[in-house]
Amino acid sequence: MHTVKIPKIIKFGENALSETEYPKNALVVTTAPPPLNSKWLDKMGIQDYMLYDKVEPEPHIETVHKVIEEFKSKNLSAVIGLGGGSSLDVAKYSSAEMGIPKILIPTTFGTGAEMTTYCVLKFEGKKKLLREDRFLADMAVVDSYFMDGTPEAVLKNSVCDACAQATEGFDSKLGNNFTRTMCKQAFEVLYDAIMNNKPENYPYGSMLSGIGFGNCSTTLGHALSYVFSNEGVPHGFSLSSCTTVAHKFNKSIFYEKFKQVIEKLGFDKLDLKAPVEEAADIVMVDKGHLDPNPIPVTKENVIQCLNDIKSGNM
């Protein structure tokens, strides 16, 4: 038997943001400061709402506690997460704790967080990846409206993450026919959008990717990427190389096409400051990504992959 978990309602495509009806007395949670968030709220046409716009990037569980403290007695109808991953994660956790519905509206795309049961927050200064059914959205609204004004580098990294998640997810041992169908379709949409300059299709592709990998997992590429994240390399950028060498190692059916996409987007070579041996030890403890990898991975394999990344041997 297989189980698939996706939001109850998904609104997507042109005008999804402005044509969706939002409940009265909802709390909007966002990282975006006033001139920007009021522009978004106008576009949504939302009325009678409350606003918490003090979510910090890479938020701490303390922020969730503050939100609950301030709003739990206000009879909220829903929590609306409006923003990037940080806003969505605070909305996921606080609405789950308060037992009220959540609506997730990603303004950056790529992670597919609006489709998944994942939630990333800092506890005692350390980032933790949580996965619980109660973090799933009651409604997600996906609209390419927000792409206007997103810096080119952010777009590039985001779409690379979406491609990596879709293709790694396809190969995950935790997958099934449904997740493979979604992941394959996600990559087809993203590949076409990247190669034929149709960036307006990125949010839809990343939504499909979220539905796919969110119901299985990512694999070796993501496991390799975290040693670069630790050195401050943006997530999507590190995947440009990490997922490519992982696909080579796994003999993935997406190896060639993923490489084409990376070349088209144009990424620099990755550098690793930590000694390869040490980095490999860090990768090896990431069982959450290595166990579902289609081929068993040894420390020697990881060292080889890291050396290939460093030397640009893709």
Ligand SMILES: [Zn+2]
């Ligand atoms: Zn990712």
